[in-house]
Amino acid sequence: MPTSLFEEILRRNPGEAEFHQAVGEVLESIEPVLTARPELADARLIERITEPERQIIFRVPWEDDQGGIHVNRGFRVEFNSALGPFKGGLRFHPSLNLGIVKFLGFEQIFKNALTGLGIGGGKGGSDFDPRGRSEAEVMRFCQSFMTELSRHIGDRTDIPAGDVGVGSREIGFLFGQYRRITNRWDAGVLTGKGTGWGGSPVRTEATGYGNVLFAAEMMKRRGEDLAGRQIVVSGSGNVALYSIEKAHALGARVVTVSDSDGCVVDEKGIDLELLRQIKEVERGRVSDYAERRGFSARYVPGGRVWDVPADIALPSATQNELDARDALSLVRNGVRAVSEGANMPATPEAVRIFHEAGVAFGPGKAANAGGVATSALEMRQNAGRESWPFARVEQELTAVMRRIHDTVHETSERFGEPGNYVLGANIAGFERVAEAMLAQGLV
Missing domain, CATH: 3.40.50.10860 (Leucine Dehydrogenase, chain A, domain 1)
Structure with a gap:
């Protein structure tokens, strides 16, 4: 540096x-x-x-x-x-x-x-x-x-x-x-609008969906997949909800959610419809989920989802929520991949521990780019006064996330550190911006 x-x-x-x-x-x-x-x-x-x-x-x-x-x-x-x-x-x-x-x-x-x-x-x-x-x-x-x-x-x-x-x-x-x-x-001045007035299908789901898709690509690169895997997710907002939805669709089982008061562990897998009712309709807390879910779920006041054994971790709450102690706990429990649904949720010390342990680590600037990618697709629809069907937008999002993964991985290989997604994401993003800045002069 x-x-x-x-x-x-x-x-x-x-x-x-x-x-x-x-x-x-x-x-x-x-x-x-x-x-x-x-x-x-x-x-x-x-x-x-x-x-x-x-x-x-x-x-x-x-x-x-x-x-x-x-x-x-x-x-x-x-x-x-x-x-x-x-x-x-x-x-x-x-x-x-x-x-x-x-x-x-x-x-x-x-x-x-x-x-x-x-x-x-x-x-x-x-x-x-x-x-x-x-x-x-x-x-x-x-x-x-x-x-x-x-x-x-x-x-x-x-x-x-x-x-x-x-x-x-x-x-x-x-x-x-x-x-x-x-x-x-000017429909294009804001994205994330309602689908009835200029918004795009999949925009609500995009960050969570995209993060799981990125995690799946990291696993595929290792000759593995998500089916049958146990996943821990932090948070219980939009990113967490749709990470759970996509993970379940790909055959994995998500067993945790959290909020600022504590976490829930549900051994049978999170009941997404119940969680949605509590969080989106009633604007309740995850403790309400545990109370209504029954014997399979327990609420841990002040608990950390990172202490729960899992194959994959998806930090989806806020910055610096996953520290060195949490990373060590995940590594001890056999985590295979960590993909950031939030922005910078893992501290630098945690990232170092994952790299040293050989854990696939997807940084947020690559892994959670699905949200902004779908915003750009919403802008494209607004410019053409169009509204695409859900399936088309999801297909476009999937292609974008695969392209991001491949670009990042290939960049890490080009600079001698294959699988170092942090280095690959930072260099690939920097090169694109730097080349444009050079071309446009001193502005």
């Missing part, structure tokens, strides 16, 4: 631990390509690629149902548009700050590059917490948020989507306010 450059990045971005972690991983991975292709280093591309093109922070005032006034902070980091318009989700979560948005946006550059679909990297959101808020409160917040964000987005400029805390409900409120402000029906 270019030490002096990393020190300069730390100095210029103080207190942004997640951003430092993401940049550090990429800088360490791309050293071989900088040695092999000195023209990329000479153009000071690393300095440029680690500095966002634009960082937008704004005030979001809104009124609750009792007439109380609240002020949250909104963010949009437009990181790199060398390959196309900025593309990346909006996250509503009380922990959100500029450092987290920058980490997510930086990761998005390479994730989007790996899809090959002509989209740049960006991210945004707010420290607003939608949990426990009424529909009317969420609507008023979204309208206030979009009133400012609308100045900065467009189908050829920056196309946000959903992320943690931003589902189809929030996207609907955001799109309605954008349409009200602009007096235009």
Whole structure:
């Protein structure tokens, strides 16, 4: 890693631990390509690629149902548009700050590059917490948020989507306010819309589906498959739910889910319909699932899914949720593959342990690219005023995930570390962005 450059990045971005972690991983991975292709280093591309093109922070005032006034902070980091318009989700979560948005946006550059679909990297959101808020409160917040964000987005400029805390409900409120402000029906300005008004089939399922497909490709490369395998999944949100659905469809058995209070272990396999009822309809907790599932499920307050024996682990909750202790536990219990459904859920120490143990490890910028890939397919449908059937979109998603896997694996082989998906993903994504930046001059 270019030490002096990393020190300069730390100095210029103080207190942004997640951003430092993401940049550090990429800088360490791309050293071989900088040695092999000195023209990329000479153009000071690393300095440029680690500095966002634009960082937008704004005030979001809104009124609750009792007439109380609240002020949250909104963010949009437009990181790199060398390959196309900025593309990346909006996250509503009380922990959100500029450092987290920058980490997510930086990761998005390479994730989007790996899809090959002509989209740049960006991210945004707010420290607003939608949990426990009424529909009317969420609507008023979204309208206030979009009133400012609308100045900065467009189908050829920056196309946000959903992320943690931003589902189809929030996207609907955001799109309605954008349409009200602009007096235009620009379906392509937001993705993750409802299928009845410009959205794409499979967009809701895409991140979870894509992660399982990537894990299946890693296993296939080893001469194995998912059928009959036991899988542990963390989280219980959108990514977790559809990871479970796809894993079950491929013949595996998922035995865990979790939330911030603890985890559930269900020896018979997670009952997906019951979990959906509790999480999506009732907005309940995983402890409610264990209570209603019966004798096969147990709830572990404060428990970690990583202590449960499994062939495959799919971390699908949040950043840095899987640490060195968890990795050692998974390795002791015989895990064969780990694929990141969330963004950077495994710490650097955990990733090192997996590599040393010979565990196939799929980094999020490759493994969870299914969501943004399907967003790009939604943009394509919007541009042509088309609506594709579910089967076609799923077929396109499957092809994209296989292409990403093969690109990443072939890149790891080209640089002498076959099966090192972290190195392969970082180098393949970096090369695509760097070549576009070189071609477009000093901008």
